[in-house]
Amino acid sequence: MIRNAGTRRAVTDWPTNQSDIGRSVDLRRPWIPSPRTRAADVEEGQSRRSTSTRSTPQSSRKQTTRRQAGDGEANRTTTPAAATAVRALEWVQCFSHMSSAERTTRDQPPELSQDATREHMDEPSQRREVTPADWRAYGYWARPFLINFGLTVNNATPAENPRELGPAEVDAMLASLRGPGEEPHPENWVPRVRHPCLPPRPDLWPTPQQSPEPLPSDLQLNPWLVHRRTGPSPLYFDLRLRAADVLLNGAPYDTGFELWPGMRSDFYCEGPNGSQPATYPGVPRLRVVGILDDPQLEFRWPFTILPHHEALPVLMRDVLDALIANFEERMTREEVRLLSPERKLMVVRAYERRTTLLIGTSVACPADDGLRRVDYLGDNVCFRGLEPAPDGQGFLLCLGPPP
Structure with missing residues (x-):
């Protein structure tokens, strides 16, 4: 029987760092950062779960942006001369809308910026707790969607020969994102370019990263990676599928009698969500050394998660890709031979x-696909988070059955 929806309340410690798919870069107006506090951040005095002992507020209200008349696609100028004039005007308008405080911040001398970074990196372990807005801000900066061009660009990976571009060079770069036939050219984007309409780079994840690396127990995990011992997990991530198939579970509702699962939506691994850091502070590697509660004496496939560029911290998509890559490897005959009879039966x-049933919307694998490491997991094929290993040498992988 369906109970009155008005009596349901959302679970209050649910992650709210997901990016708003409606948030985009509009070259006709300055970027407006996400609010640091939302309505749900303080609801019922909720506390944030993490591998540390600190607490973090939550958020759930969607970010809204103002629209002005004449913003539609039909009003875009297509002639090269007119487009150049419009972009030049956009630069003037954007800078004129920026406050003097913003301009002062952007125009700080390099030595001041470096001093601020050093001060941040030298802080003791009692760093500030990362808020949902902080996680989102890095994702928006790393993978912005340019609504004027209909493109998502890779902004975090530094260029081979980085240099500061002037306004005219930025204008030329933007013009090159579309070819003569309007074909997209996201490869022409110059990473880490400064523009008043672009999200600013968050200072919590500096380059170079902190050294020496913190212990796993001292890291704050991205909320999507925090292990929830009971109930649904924020990510619906079946290790038999691809990273592109990962979904976000909506917050369940506590009726007093049962949990009502929320709606699922795409995680968009290649968008801002997948480009959020996996930890704070950022690290150049994460080591997975075992599976939580695995009865086997030794985990035979420990692996290290690396970022896709050495100048970046490990990101969410790096974690998802590494998990899939590790468990899609085939098992050797020797690995199968060492299993107990009961475990062999579970693997078979x-x-x-996996080879006879549909998994999500994917077709079943060929019958002769061969045993893979994911089969070793039995029914526990869904990712539920990470926990620091007791010996401090890495993280334990937390898994469970499909909901």
């Missing part, structure tokens, strides 16, 4: 399900 049954 998992293999039969």
Whole structure:
């Protein structure tokens, strides 16, 4: 029986750092950062779960942006001369709308910026707790969607020969994002370019990164990676699928009698969500050394998660890609031979399900696909988070069955 929806309340410690898919870069107006506090951030005095002992507020209200008349696609100027004039005007308008405080911040001498970074990196372990707005801000900066061009660009990976571009060079770069036939050219984007309409780079994840690396227990995990021991997980991530198939679980509702699962939406691994850092402070590697509650004496496939560029911290998409890559490897005959009879039976049954049943919207694998490491997991094929290993040498992978 369906109970009155008005009596349901959302679970209050649910992650709210997901990016708003409606948030985009509009070259006709300055970027407006996400609010640091939303309505749900202080609801019922909720506290944030993390691998540290600190607490963090939450948020759930969608960010809204103002629209002005004449913003539609039909009003875009297509002639090269007119487009250049419009972009030049956009620069003037954007800078004129920026406050003097913003201009002062952007125009700080390099030595001041470096001093601020050093001061941040030298802080003791009692760093500020990262808020949902902080996680989102890095994702927006790393993978902005340019609504004027209909493109998502890779802004975090530094160029081979980085240099500061002037307004005229930025204008020329923007013009090159579309070819003569309006074909997209996101490869022409110059990473880390400064423009008043672009999200600013968050200072919590500096380059170079902190050294020495913190212990796993001293890291604050991205809320999507925090292990929830009961109930649904924020990510619906079946290790038999691809990173592109990862979904976001909506917050469940506590009725007093049962949990009502929320709606699922795409995680968009290649968008701002996947480009959020996996930890704070950022680290150049994450080591997974075992599976939580695995009865086997030794985990035979420990692996290290690396960022896709050495100048970046490990990001969410790096974690998802590494998990899939590790468990899609085939098992060797020797690895199968060392399993107990009961575990062998579990592996064979998992293999039969994977090769005969539909998994999500994917077709079943070929019957002769061969045993893979994911079959070793049996029914526990869904990611539920990470926990620091007791010996401090890395993280334990937390898994569970499909909901």
